[in-house]
Amino acid sequence: MKAKVKGGVLLFLTFVGLGYLTGLTGIVAAAPKYAPEVDRQPALVYNAGLKTADQASAGSEVQQTAAKEPSATDASKMDTEIFSTRGCIQCHTISALKVVGGATGPDLSGAFKNVPNKYGKPLSEFLQQPEGVMAEVLPTKNVTDKEKEQIVELLTKAADQQEDPGSTL
Known part of the structure; x- marks a missing residue:
């Protein structure tokens, strides 16, 4: 039973983490939305x-x-x-x-x-x-x-x- 609880908690935390990063849009919030300038x-x-x-x-x-x-x-x-x-x-x-x-x-x-x-x-x-x-x-x-x-x-x-x-x- 403890294994199921740990697995459920881990699954819940994974979804919470993904939900935080992606929000409702499905876009990862941590990634920049612009291309950084690069010296070519x-x-x-x-x-x-x-x-x-x-x-x-x-x-x-x-x-x-x-x-x-x-x-x-x-x-x-x-x-x-x-x-x-x-x-x-x-x-x-x-x-x-x-x-x-x-x-x-x-x-x-x-x-x-x-x-x-x-x-x-x-x-x-x-x-x-x-x-x-x-x-x-x-x-x-x-x-x-x-x-x-x-x-x-x-x-x-x-x-x-x-x-x-x-x-x-």
């Missing part, structure tokens, strides 16, 4: 196989040393520093300019010619209105219009370097 950038970075800024800065000393090695001349190094300061090298390399970076994104040496073929607009316009993964990444980098012009000039040089590998910057 970490998920996009993870899904694209990229590293966050914190992970990239905590990279191995070998990668940091390779990124700090001087390129062809001091002047060209200063020109290409924009790729470091704006975080481009976290994902991209620009081999024609001897800029060492990540391998997740494509080598930007051919971007000046590849972007119009892939996106149907020139590189300068693409940097103003990016598409694909860059539509999520580029706005977070706060690149000024002047810096975008500098990037276009450098990637134009890189495309020329690719065509004529014997020339230097």
Whole structure:
């Protein structure tokens, strides 16, 4: 008899608990009725196989040393520093300019010619209105219009370097 009473009490408490949580509507009262705001950038970075800024800065000393090695001349190094300061090298390399970076994104040496073929607009316009993964990444980098012009000039040089590998910057 005691087992039946315990079972009945347990069943009663279960229904009381469910009734409290669901009320008369059948909707669980403890669940939020709105979708909480979520920062999508970490998920996009993870899904694209990229590293966050914190992970990239905590990279191995070998990668940091390779990124700090001087390129062809001091002047060209200063020109290409924009790729470091704006975080481009976290994902991209620009081999024609001897800029060492990540391998997740494509080598930007051919971007000046590849972007119009892939996106149907020139590189300068693409940097103003990016598409694909860059539509999520580029706005977070706060690149000024002047810096975008500098990037276009450098990637134009890189495309020329690719065509004529014997020339230097």
